[in-house]
Amino acid sequence: MAERDDLEGAETVSYLEKNRESWTKANAEYTDERAPVAWAREEIAWGMCKVPEAEVRMLPDLEGKEVVELGCGTAYFGAWLKRHGAARVVGVDITPAQLETARRMDEQFGLGLELVEANAEETGLPDASFDLAVSEYGASIWCDPDKWIPEAARLLRSGGELVFLRNATLAVLCWTDDDQVSETLQRPQRGLRRIDWEDDGTAEFQMGHSEWVRVLRANGFEILDMAELYADENTTRHAYYAFDPEWARRWPWEEIWRARKTA
Amino acid sequence: MNVSDDALRNRAHWDETSAVYQEQHGEFIGGSEPAWGEWQIQERELGILGDVAGKDVLELGCGAAQWSIHLARAGARIVALDNSAEQLAHARRLMDEAGVDFPLVHGSAEAVALPDASFDIVFCDHGAMTFADPFRTVPEAARLLRPGGLFAFSMLSPFAWVCWDEGADEVRTQLAGAYFGMHREETPDGAVQFNLPYGEWIRLFRHSGLVVEDLVEPQPGPEARTTYGFPLDWARRWPSETIWKARKP
Numbered sequence: 001m002a003e004r005d006d007l008e009g010a011e012t013v014s015y016l017e018k019n020r021e022s023w024t025k026a027n028a029e030y031t032d033e034r035a036p037v038a039w040a041r042e043e044i045a046w047g048m049c050k051v052p053e054a055e056v057r058m059l060p061d062l063e064g065k066e067v068v069e070l071g072c073g074t075a076y077f078g079a080w081l082k083r084h085g086a087a088r089v090v091g092v093d094i095t096p097a098q099l100e101t102a103r104r105m106d107e108q109f110g111l112g113l114e115l116v117e118a119n120a121e122e123t124g125l126p127d128a129s130f131d132l133a134v135s136e137y138g139a140s141i142w143c144d145p146d147k148w149i150p151e152a153a154r155l156l157r158s159g160g161e162l163v164f165l166r167n168a169t170l171a172v173l174c175w176t177d178d179d180q181v182s183e184t185l186q187r188p189q190r191g192l193r194r195i196d197w198e199d200d201g202t203a204e205f206q207m208g209h210s211e212w213v214r215v216l217r218a219n220g221f222e223i224l225d226m227a228e229l230y231a232d233e234n235t236t237r238h239a240y241y242a243f244d245p246e247w248a249r250r251w252p253w254e255e256i257w258r259a260r261k262t263a
Numbered sequence: 264m265n266v267s268d269d270a271l272r273n274r275a276h277w278d279e280t281s282a283v284y285q286e287q288h289g290e291f292i293g294g295s296e297p298a299w300g301e302w303q304i305q306e307r308e309l310g311i312l313g314d315v316a317g318k319d320v321l322e323l324g325c326g327a328a329q330w331s332i333h334l335a336r337a338g339a340r341i342v343a344l345d346n347s348a349e350q351l352a353h354a355r356r357l358m359d360e361a362g363v364d365f366p367l368v369h370g371s372a373e374a375v376a377l378p379d380a381s382f383d384i385v386f387c388d389h390g391a392m393t394f395a396d397p398f399r400t401v402p403e404a405a406r407l408l409r410p411g412g413l414f415a416f417s418m419l420s421p422f423a424w425v426c427w428d429e430g431a432d433e434v435r436t437q438l439a440g441a442y443f444g445m446h447r448e449e450t451p452d453g454a455v456q457f458n459l460p461y462g463e464w465i466r467l468f469r470h471s472g473l474v475v476e477d478l479v480e481p482q483p484g485p486e487a488r489t490t491y492g493f494p495l496d497w498a499r500r501w502p503s504e505t506i507w508k509a510r511k512p
Contacts, residue, residue, distance in 0.1 A: 047332075169444060170422060173501070185426070185436040188500035190482060208502065209461045213478040223475040226462035230443050250441040251425070255462060 015194075015203035016094060016119055016245040019142050019209075022202045023073070023095040030240040031074050032101045038076035039105045044084060044134050047165050047254040048243045049134070049229040056227045058256045060161050062086045068155055070120035070148060070164075071138020075102035077111055081134065082111045090114045090130075091125050093138070121147035128157045140164040141204045144194075153219040156261045162221060163259075168228055168252035172206045179242040212257065222261035228252035269447070269455045270346060270371035271442060273394045276454040277347030281458075285327050285353050288359040288367050289493040291490040292326075293357070299388055300417045300504045302483035311349060311415050311506055315339035318383040322373040323400065324390025328354035335363045342382075344368040344375060346391070373399035380409045382428070386399060389415040393456055396447070405471040408511040413454040414473060420480065421445060423497075424458045464507060473509035480505055 023031075023124040030171045044053035053059055068082045069078040069192035082089045091113055093099050099115050106113045118124055133156055139148040152162050173189060174182045174220030177198070187195075208214075216223055231248035243253065266274075277284075278291075297306040306312060312320075316338030322331045325343035327350060333343045343365060345351050351367050358364060370376055372391035385404045390402060404414045425442050428435045429451065440448075445463075448456050459467065461478075468475055480502030489497060493503055 170425070170438075173422075174438070183438045183490075185501065189422075189480075189502060190500055208480060210478040210480040210502070210505075213475060217475075217477065223465060225469060226465045228442075228460055228462040250443055251438060252442060252460070252462075 015196075018201040020095045020216060022200050024097045025200075026240070027097040027101060029072075031098065032157055034239075035076065035101050035105050036108070037073040039109050041076070041080065042083070044077075044080045046256060047229055047246075048238050048241065049231050049253055050237055051247060052228075056256065058163055058225060058227055058258050059122070059134075060132060060163075062132070063233045065127065066090075067132045067134060067235065068092060068123070068125065068130045068152075069138065070123070070133060070135040070152060071140070071142055072102065072115070073098045073138065074105060075099075075115065076105075076135065077136045078113055079105070079109060079111050081132075082113060086132075088114070090116060090125065092116045092118050092120050092125070094119050104202075119143070120239060121151055123139065123151060123155065125155055130155050131157060131160045133160070133162045135164040137165060140166045141206065142202075143205065145205055145207065145212075149215050149219050149221075153221065153261055157191065158261060158263060160261050161224070161258065162261070165229075165254055165256045168255045169206070169208050170251050171248075171253050174247075174251075181242070181244045181247045183247070216257070216259050220261055220263045222262045223257070223259050225256075225258040227256045227258075229254040229256065255260050265374050266371050267373055267396065267399070270373055270395060271491060273454055274346045274371070276452070277345075277394075278349040280452070281326075281347055281349035281353060288478045289327060289329075289353070293329040297330055299481065299506060300499065301389075301489045301493050302398045302481070302487045302504075303489070304481045304483065304487075309479060309506070311479065311508060312384060312413070319381060320384040320386065320407075321375075321377070322390070323375075323385060323387040323392065323396060323404070325354055325367075326350050326390060327357050328367070329357065330386075331365065332357060332361045332363055335365050336361070339384075341365040342368060342377070344370060344372060344391070346371045346394070371395055372403060375403055375407060377407060379406050379426065382407050382412060383409055384415070386414070387418075389418055390416075392416040393418045393458070394454065395457065396488055397457055397459055397464075401467050401473070402471045405473050405511055406411055410511055412511045413476070414505065414509045414511070417504055419458060420502040420505045421460055422501055423503045424448075426497075426501075428509045433492070434503070436497070468507075468509045472511065474512055475507070476510045477508040478505060479508070 075091040078089040133152040231245040235245040320339040331343040
C-alpha cells in the first residue's frame with residue numbers, strides 16, 4: 001500500500017510540475033501579452049468559441065456572490081465575474097508567472113481580486129466559504145477530477161454552484177497527436193482519463209460524459225445544465241491555441257457544466 | 264389522443280416490419296434474464312431499474328414485451344405500451360407462452376392515455392425513446408411518474424449517431440453527420456428516429472422537472488455478440504449506447 005501511495009504521489013508531482021512549466025512558457029509566449037485585452041473585455045464569453053454568457057446563461061446571478069476560480073491563469077475570467085457583480089473573487093493557480101500577470105492586471109484595472117498560489121486539487125482555503133466555483137480551461141482540464149471536484153464541493157456552501165468549461169469529449173476523441181482535429185475518431189473513449197502529451201510533457205484530464213455525471217453525483221452535486229459550444233461563421237482561429245472553427249461549426253468544441261451542491 | 268405524423272409513420276413501419284424483426288432478433292432479446300440493448304448486457308450487471316417487486320412500471324415501446332414479461336415475473340405491476348398493433352400481437356403470444364398477463368396499451372409514447380403520477384418506474388430499452396420525439400416523450404414520462412419515480416431508457420449513443428454512415432448503413436470512425444442540431448432523422452427503411460446531443464438531454468430533463476441521476480455508457484465484453492450487426496471493435500472503444508436515469512423529485 002505504501003508503495004502504491006508513493007507512486008501516486010510521484011505521479012501527481014510530475015504532472016503538476018510539467019503543467020506549471022508549460023504555463024510558465026505559455027505566459028512568456030502569449031498569455032501575459034494578451035492579458036490587458038482579455039481583462040478589458042466587458043462581456044462574459046466562453047472558451048475559444050467565444051459564446052456570450054448572455055446567450056448560454058450558464059452562470060447564476062453574480063450579485064454579491066463569493067467566487068473561487070480554480071486554475072485562474074491570468075484571472076481574466078474572475079475579473080469579468082467581479083465586474084458583473086461578484087462581491088469577492090479568489091483566483092487560485094499553481095503557476096507563479098500567471099499569477100504575477102494577474103496581480104499586475106488587477107492593480108491596473110483596480111478590481112480587487114484575491115490571488116492565491118496553490119494547486120486547485122488542494123487549495124488550503126476554508127470549507128464552505130464560496131457561493132460559486134468556476135473553472136474555464138483551468139482545473140477543469142489540468143487537474144484530476146477525483147481531486148478537484150471534491151475540493152470544489154468542500155469549498156462551496158450548501159446550494160452553491162460549480163460551473164466549468166472543458167473540451168467537448170467528441171473533440172478530444174478527434175484530436176491528433178500533432179495538435180490538429182480530425183473528422184475521424186483518433187483515440188478510444190474507453191479508458192480515456194489522462195492524456196500525456198509527448199511534445200511538452202503536459203498531462204490533461206479528459207473523460208466521457210458518463211464519467212463526468214458520476215464524479216459530480218458522487219460528490220454531492222445535482223446537475224443543472226450542460227451546454228455544448230460551437231463556432232459560428234464569424235468565429236476565428238485562435239492566435240495561440242490549436243482550434244479549428246470549421247470543425248467546430250458541425251461538432252462541439254467545448255462544453256460547460258453547471259451543477260449545484262445539494263448537501 | 265393526438266398522434267403525430269412521425270408516430271403514424273413509425274406505426275406503419277413497425278406494423279410492416281414486426282414479423283421480420285422478431286424473427287431476426289426475438290430469440291436474442293428474449294433470454295432468460297432481462298438485458299439491455301443490442302449487446303444484451305444483463306440488468307443484473309448494470310442495476311439500472313433496481314428492485315421492481317410491487318412497483319407500478321410502464322414500458323414505452325415494449326415490442327414483443329420480452330422485458331415486461333421478466334419484470335412481471337419479478338413482481339412488478341407492469342403496463343406495456345407499443346405504437347404497433349403487430350408488435351403487441353407478438354407480445355400477447357409471448358405472454359401466453361410465459362403464462363403471465365398484464366395490460367398492453369396500443370399508442371404512441373408521445374401522448375399516453377394513462378393518468379398523471381401513476382407509475383414508480385417508466386422505462387424503455389431502445390423502443391419508444393428512439394422512435395418518438397423526445398421533446399414529447401420526456402415531459403410525458405415526467406407526467407406519468409409519481410414523486411420519487413425513476414425514468415430510465417437506453418438508446419444509440421449520440422456519438423454512434425454522428426458516426427453512422429447512412430449510405431453504408433453502418434457505424435464508422437469517420438464523423439458522418441453533424442452533432443449540432445441532432446434531433447430527427449428519416450431512415451432509408453421509412454422510419455423516423457430521434458436522438459439528442461448529451462447536453463440537450465440534460466437540458467430537456469431539467470425543463471421537464473426531472474433530476475439527472477446517472478448516465479451509463481455500457482461496454483460490451485470482448486466476446487459479446489449481437490444480432491444487430493453493430494461492429495464489436497467500435498463498441499469496445501466508444502459508447503455505442505447510452506442509458507440515462509432521471510428521477511422525478
